Amino acid sequence: xxxIIDVARAAGVSNKTVxxxxxxxxxxxxxxxxxxxxxxxxxGYVPNMAARMVRSSRSRTFGIITDYVSTxxxxxxxxxxxxxxATANGKIILLANTGGxxxxxxxxWNTFRSHQIEGVLYVTMYHxxxxxxxxxxxxxxxxxxxxxxxxxxxxxxxxxxxxxxxDLTRYLLARGxxxxxxxxxxxxxxxxxxxxxxxxxxxxxxxxPENDIIxxxxxxxxxxxxxxxxxxxxxxxxxxxxxxxAIMCGNDEMAIQVYLAALHLGLRIPEDVSIAxxxxxxxxxxxxKPELTTAALPYxxxxxxxxxRLNQLIEIPADRPSRVVVPCELIERGSVSSK
Amino acid sequence: xxxIIDVARAAGVSNKTVxxxxxxxxxxxxxxxxxxxxxxxxxGYVPNMAARMVRSSRSRTFGIITDYVSTxxxxxxxxxxxxxxATANGKIILLANTGGxxxxxxxxWNTFRSHQIEGVLYVTMYHxxxxxxxxxxxxxxxxxxxxxxxxxxxxxxxxxxxxxxxDLTRYLLARGxxxxxxxxxxxxxxxxxxxxxxxxxxxxxxxxPENDIIxxxxxxxxxxxxxxxxxxxxxxxxxxxxxxxAIMCGNDEMAIQVYLAALHLGLRIPEDVSIAxxxxxxxxxxxxKPELTTAALPYxxxxxxxxxRLNQLIEIPADRPSRVVVPCELIERGSVSSK
DNA sequence: TTGTAGGCGTTATCAT
DNA sequence: ATGATAACGCCTACAA
Numbered sequence: 024x025x026x027i028i029d030v031a032r033a034a035g036v037s038n039k040t041v042x043x044x045x046x047x048x049x050x051x052x053x054x055x056x057x058x059x060x061x062x063x064x065x066x067g068y069v070p071n072m073a074a075r076m077v078r079s080s081r082s083r084t085f086g087i088i089t090d091y092v093s094t095x096x097x098x099x100x101x102x103x104x105x106x107x108x109a110t111a112n113g114k115i116i117l118l119a120n121t122g123g124x125x126x127x128x129x130x131x132w133n134t135f136r137s138h139q140i141e142g143v144l145y146v147t148m149y150h151x152x153x154x155x156x157x158x159x160x161x162x163x164x165x166x167x168x169x170x171x172x173x174x175x176x177x178x179x180x181x182x183x184x185x186x187x188x189x190d191l192t193r194y195l196l197a198r199g200x201x202x203x204x205x206x207x208x209x210x211x212x213x214x215x216x217x218x219x220x221x222x223x224x225x226x227x228x229x230x231x232p233e234n235d236i237i238x239x240x241x242x243x244x245x246x247x248x249x250x251x252x253x254x255x256x257x258x259x260x261x262x263x264x265x266x267x268x269a270i271m272c273g274n275d276e277m278a279i280q281v282y283l284a285a286l287h288l289g290l291r292i293p294e295d296v297s298i299a300x301x302x303x304x305x306x307x308x309x310x311x312k313p314e315l316t317t318a319a320l321p322y323x324x325x326x327x328x329x330x331x332r333l334n335q336l337i338e339i340p341a342d343r344p345s346r347v348v349v350p351c352e353l354i355e356r357g358s359v360s361s362k
Numbered sequence: 363x364x365x366i367i368d369v370a371r372a373a374g375v376s377n378k379t380v381x382x383x384x385x386x387x388x389x390x391x392x393x394x395x396x397x398x399x400x401x402x403x404x405x406g407y408v409p410n411m412a413a414r415m416v417r418s419s420r421s422r423t424f425g426i427i428t429d430y431v432s433t434x435x436x437x438x439x440x441x442x443x444x445x446x447x448a449t450a451n452g453k454i455i456l457l458a459n460t461g462g463x464x465x466x467x468x469x470x471w472n473t474f475r476s477h478q479i480e481g482v483l484y485v486t487m488y489h490x491x492x493x494x495x496x497x498x499x500x501x502x503x504x505x506x507x508x509x510x511x512x513x514x515x516x517x518x519x520x521x522x523x524x525x526x527x528x529d530l531t532r533y534l535l536a537r538g539x540x541x542x543x544x545x546x547x548x549x550x551x552x553x554x555x556x557x558x559x560x561x562x563x564x565x566x567x568x569x570x571p572e573n574d575i576i577x578x579x580x581x582x583x584x585x586x587x588x589x590x591x592x593x594x595x596x597x598x599x600x601x602x603x604x605x606x607x608a609i610m611c612g613n614d615e616m617a618i619q620v621y622l623a624a625l626h627l628g629l630r631i632p633e634d635v636s637i638a639x640x641x642x643x644x645x646x647x648x649x650x651k652p653e654l655t656t657a658a659l660p661y662x663x664x665x666x667x668x669x670x671r672l673n674q675l676i677e678i679p680a681d682r683p684s685r686v687v688v689p690c691e692l693i694e695r696g697s698v699s700s701k
Numbered sequence: 702t703t704g705t706a707g708g709c710g711t712t713a714t715c716a717t
Numbered sequence: 718a719t720g721a722t723a724a725c726g727c728c729t730a731c732a733a
């Protein structure tokens with residue numbers, strides 16, 4: 024392995040001068056810099072991060088800790104956002120997942136300490152409440168896509184399910200829908216509750232009578248092994264002679280089943296029923312015909328901005344914990360029509 | 363930060379004795395070990411990996427390099443498999459993605475060298491041919507979910523699309539289907555071609571006349587911005603009075619569109635048409651009603667076994683490059699019926 | 702079985 | 718503006 028000393032020797036300067044060049048420090052004459060840079064190229068030198076870390080005790084490394092409960096459908100985009108910020112800012116990312124096992128989670132925090140990690144991104148695949156086992160380790164931490172439980176007080180960055188659902192509901196209302204079905208997400212998901220509440224809020228605000236809101240629970244049970252009633256709930260709602268003109272779904276996955284139920288009953292989308300999803304999981308929302316009108320979860324931004332936020336936290340430790348919320352964009356496609 | 367010396371002092375032993383205990387080396391009396399272990403617990407000592415690396419020049423770190431072309435729907439499971447093997451075997455994973463940019467790819471290899479990485483996992487999100495820019499750096503490398511192009515000769519681990527498609531086709535054949543539609547995946551995807559070839563092979567072998575095989579191209583164009591003909595192709599095939607009794611799809615995503623087209627035409631699944639997918643992307647395959655019969659891509663295994671293989675390569679460098687193939691399991695659900 | 706000395710590649714400190 | 722030297726935390730080699 025070629026070291027800083029080899030470079031120094033080749034360039035005929037001291038190791039410290041090489042160090043200065045490598046780290047872009049001032050007080051190096053252009054001529055020196057030139058010489059050193061050539062030696063670096065000639066020898067193919069790359070700095071040894073491990074040694075740098077030992078000496079400076081700055082690792083420039085962040086850890087991601089995820090839950091990965093159930094197969095993880097969407098949120099690879101969160102990790103992509105994290106990656107992109109990290110790469111652009113010279114940080115390294117260490118990835119670990121708990122598989123939902125608290126004991127494993129503890130051992131991960133130790134691994135992180137072992138690697139001198141400067142901060143932790145605690146990422147969940149569904150928007151929900153968590154209690155990280157951070158324990159006694161107090162590394163700067165940002166929660167991404169989840170909300171701190173009572174035991175802890177940590178900064179978080181979360182999608183604004185409320186605003187997204189409000190926008191979507193008002194969009195339906197604006198297009199004349201006055202009798203609307205709603206299929207609810209699993210109640211243990213924070214996002215699901217927020218979406219439903221927002222839906223209720225918007226319809227009440229618009230003066231829609233209670234009777235014209237048809238609500239069904241689409242799924243329940245532990246994440247990853249929930250029982251799913253969506254298809255039959257949709258058939259049920261749509262079979263009624265006084266059926267709603269539109270159905271909103273807890274997420275896009277549910278929307279598929281509503282499509283299938285509607286078509287099965289000979290209903291056309293959107294002429295006979297309008298359908299709206301949530302998430303904009305494009306593998307679904309673009310595969311549906313007509314393509315799905317939905318609200319996009321800002322996963323990439325969550326990752327990107329969350330990492331930025333973690334970095335702030337590290338550089339300005341005084342920064343107070345707080346909750347940041349990222350809007351969900353309304354994606355207008357073909358599955359909702361005017362009445 | 364608490365170091366090995368602090369522990370040694372607290373336990374009243376030398377630093378080397380602590381080192382021995384930490385690394386589980388022999389020749390330590392139980393009594394000593396006990397004393398050291400208590401000191402470790404009391405002080406909350408964790409070894410400093412960076413220092414360990416500097417001295418021993420073994421990083422126990424693998425790098426993952428991914429392409430992430432287009433939004434990545436499925437293959438988070440590959441990374442999960444890698445993670446699990448790594449965690450179980452005390453390895454650390456560094457994640458980097460090229461975003462398809464060769465220049466960035468080069469800088470990633472440098473980052474990897476900087477971190478003294480012992481091996482590289484080159485992962486793609488779609489099964490395809492690649493030419494890694496490994497350049498002069500010759501780290502042990504395993505290709506996961508992709509196949510080396512002409513320029514390089516690297517070991518790879520790939521899904522057995524051929525076997526999966528063969529199994530699926532024969533399954534349909536065994537259930538009496540004699541006139542079958544096939545909607546092809548983008549021709550630039552290796553897996554798509556293998557699936558299609560295998561389908562042709564199996565039907566020919568079964569003596570199905572050319573006339574009874576109805577093939578359509580479902581999509582084409584660059585990955586991530588392909589044009590999609592699936593829905594209209596499916597309508598087309600199914601509108602024919604002499605329509606096939608079953609349709610096989612390049613993947614599950616296409617299957618959705620075939621479902622929609624069939625239902626739109628008033629056809630029942632599977633009574634009137636059987637439908638088979640490929641991938642077992644469960645967010646889709648389980649959301650469809652009836653649930654989709656398909657072949658499961660072994661993503662998790664690809665990651666897990668690929669990492670194991672990389673480790674072998676590192677420990678026994680003599681090991682020759684080779685191609686390993688992992689079977690796709692046939693997942694029998696409700697979308698295919700007997701004729 | 703245990704301890705001592707030295708060195709890995711880097712940055713920090715303090716001279717010059 | 719540049720350099721000499723120490724120190725980071727650990728492991729290797731060797732000695733006791």
